[in-house]
Each structure stands twice: as C-alpha cells, then as structure tokens.
Amino acid sequence: MILIDGKKIASELREELKKEVSLLKSKYKKVPGLTVILIGELAPSKIYVKNKEKSANEVGLKSDIIKYPHTIDEKTILEKIKELNNDESVSGILVQLPLPKHIDKQKVIETIIPSKDVDGFHPENVGNLSSGYDSSVPCTPLGCYLLIKKIEPNLSGKKAVVIGRSNLNGKPMTQLLLKENCTVTITHSKTKYLKEECLKGDIIVAAVGIPELVRGDWVKKDAIVIDVGINKTDKGIVGDVNFDEVSKVAKALTPVPGGVGPMTIACLLKNTIDCFKRSQK
Ligand code: NAP
Numbered sequence: 442m443i444l445i446d447g448k449k450i451a452s453e454l455r456e457e458l459k460k461e462v463s464l465l466k467s468k469y470k471k472v473p474g475l476t477v478i479l480i481g482e483l484a485p486s487k488i489y490v491k492n493k494e495k496s497a498n499e500v501g502l503k504s505d506i507i508k509y510p511h512t513i514d515e516k517t518i519l520e521k522i523k524e525l526n527n528d529e530s531v532s533g534i535l536v537q538l539p540l541p542k543h544i545d546k547q548k549v550i551e552t553i554i555p556s557k558d559v560d561g562f563h564p565e566n567v568g569n570l571s572s573g574y575d576s577s578v579p580c581t582p583l584g585c586y587l588l589i590k591k592i593e594p595n596l597s598g599k600k601a602v603v604i605g606r607s608n609l610n611g612k613p614m615t616q617l618l619l620k621e622n623c624t625v626t627i628t629h630s631k632t633k634y635l636k637e638e639c640l641k642g643d644i645i646v647a648a649v650g651i652p653e654l655v656r657g658d659w660v661k662k663d664a665i666v667i668d669v670g671i672n673k674t675d676k677g678i679v680g681d682v683n684f685d686e687v688s689k690v691a692k693a694l695t696p697v698p699g700g701v702g703p704m705t706i707a708c709l710l711k712n713t714i715d716c717f718k719r720s721q722k
Contacts, residue, residue: 443693445588445667451703454587455500458710462501465717473532473717474503475559475709476525478518480544481511486537493535496706502713503530511541518544519552526554532720533559533713556720559712561613570616575719577712582614584704585646585667586621592665592693593644597622602642604628604635604655604681610648610669618644635659647681657686666691669701 466472475497479490490506497504507521518536525531534557536549550558555565561577569576578586589596601623605611615627628638639645639659647655648669660666670681680697688694695701 442688442691443592444688445592445693445695445700447584447588447695447700447703450588450591451584451707454704454707455496455710458707458714459500461714465714466501469721471530472501472503473713474505474530475533475535475713476505476507476531478507478509478521478534478536480509480513480518480537481541483539486539490537493706493709496710497713500710502710505531513541513544515544515548518549522549522552526552526557531557532717533557533709535559535709557716559709559716561712562608567608567613570613573620577716578617578708579609579613580705580708580712581610581648581669581701582617582646583708583711584701585614585669586617587708588667588695588701588704589618589644589646589665596644599623599643600641601625601644601646602628602639603646603648604639605648605650605669607648611646614646614648618646649681651681652679653681653683655682655687657683657690660687660690662690663692664690666694667701668695668697670697671702 462472477490477493479486494504494506525534534553540546550562553563555563558566558577561579566576570578601618603611603615606627606629611627615625618625626638628635636659640661642664644665646667650670652672652674666682666687668680668682672679678698
C-alpha cells in the first residue's frame, strides 16, 4: 500500500512555487501578494492564518494579515475588501472563516472580486469550474486532486465516489474529477447503500466529518482513498476513513494527519500565484 505523504508532496509543491515566484519577480519586478482578513479571536482561525502567513513568506510572496475584533461591523469589512479589490499589490484576498454571526458570509464571498478570490468560493469561480474554465479552485479539493494525480496521472474512465457534497469540498472535488473524465458519484447523508456505492470506486474521496465512517469492507481492492476528514476523538485526531482496515485493501491512502491537510495551504499559495499570473495577461 502506498502511504500518500501529503507533507512531502506539499513541501515539493512549495519548492516549485518558490522557484516560480523568483521567476515572476525577475520578469515583472514584483511578487504576488496575499492578504488575509482575520476577524475575532478563534484559536483555530488564528493558527491557520499564522501558518498561511509563514508559508506565504517561505515561498517569497508578499503577505499581509488585517485583523479586526469580532465586534466589527459588516460594512467596514465590505469596504476593506473593495479597497483591496482595487489595490494592485494584492493578488489574492482571503477572509478567514468562520465569521461572527452578524456578518453575512455570502455577502463577504461575493464582494471579493473573482480574479482575487483565492478560495474559489465566489459564484463566478464556482460556475467557471463547473463549466471547465480556468479559475481559482477551493484549496482542499485542489490538494486532493493533486495527490490523486501523483498516484494515477491518467484518471480517464475511472469510477470515483465522493462522500460529502459541501461547497467547500465535495462539490468542487466532483467537478475536478469530472474534468479528468472520471465517472463520478457524489454521495451525502441521504444516500442509500453508501457502502455499495463506495465499493464501486476506483477512487474514493471522503469529506464528511464522521470519524472512521469508511470501513475496510467498503473499499474495492486497489482503490485510491483520500481522507479529507479531521475529527477530534478520545484517541486523538482521526479521519473519515478507518486507516487500519482500509490500508489492508487500498492501493494508496492518505493518513490523517499528514495527508490532505498540508496540501491545503500549499494550494492557497498556488492559487495566489495563479491569480497574479492571470492579472498580468
Ligand atoms: P460539511 O460542510 O459538514 O459537509 C459534510 C458532508 O457530509 C455533507 O454533504 C453531508 O451530507 C455529508 N454527510 C454527513 N453525514 C453523512 C453520512 N452518514 N453519509 C454520507 N454523507 C454524509 O463538511 P466539510 O466542510 O465538507 O468538511 C468535511 C470534513 O473535512 C470535516 O471533518 C472537516 O473538518 C474536514 N476538512 C478538512 C480540511 C483539510 O484541510 N484536510 C479542510 C476542510 C475540511 P448532507 O449534505 O446531506 O448534509
């Protein structure tokens, strides 16, 4: 069984991106810039944002964090986003989620100009992805896609099963696999016979949030299994896949932690660089 080492693959991707930033700097005499807006004091959000800044600096991006207290009003945030939309030194804008309840998430997402939407959440980018056009793609499914391609470069004709239909993970994952000519089944909490659906998959991507939902006898021999789940349990952080059981049947499997997680930030950097490159065309 191949243990898909997301940490190593993400580190290789960051090295490639570092070289790319250096080339862009020579060509355009400027570097791509990522601005993150952080609202409130949620500990996980603060850690994510800090890691994003550290990784952005490592590859040579210009990185800024704008912090607001959780009491900040929606209008101020929207005005700031509009200002950043018009700032040429900013290639990508990310507003760290979740937001305080009094701020409308969808309004925030839709105020970010699509060309700087490094999260790929703007409806225009969602539409572009489903139409097969070039656009920002949400970072976690993009990371999963790159991991799958490392194991199997030609996905054409493969049967893929995606568990979960969130806008963040399941739906964009489905679009990426469809673009690669997979036959994709997207499943969710109302799906009947989930185990039987999973057993048909040459590729399974689990993005659910239920610890160890996917068992060994749900997986076809030699399937590629990508575990997006991050679940806190008494025995520590586990994924949506029962690692011990599935590792005995799968051809390749991501561990949790150390699989999909590290790819997410690397893909955010990639999206920022891609936004910059599109803006220079
Ligand atoms: P979400 O928005 O809560 O969506 C979960 C999806 O799973 C929903 O579509 C839901 O179906 C489906 N589901 C729930 N119970 C199910 C069941 N018994 N059988 C089949 N499907 C079921 O979650 P998310 O944001 O996509 O995140 C999923 C997991 O990934 C979480 O553990 C999260 O922490 C993790 N995550 C990891 C990363 C990373 O970087 N590794 C990034 C983001 C998220 P319905 O639509 O019918 O409700």
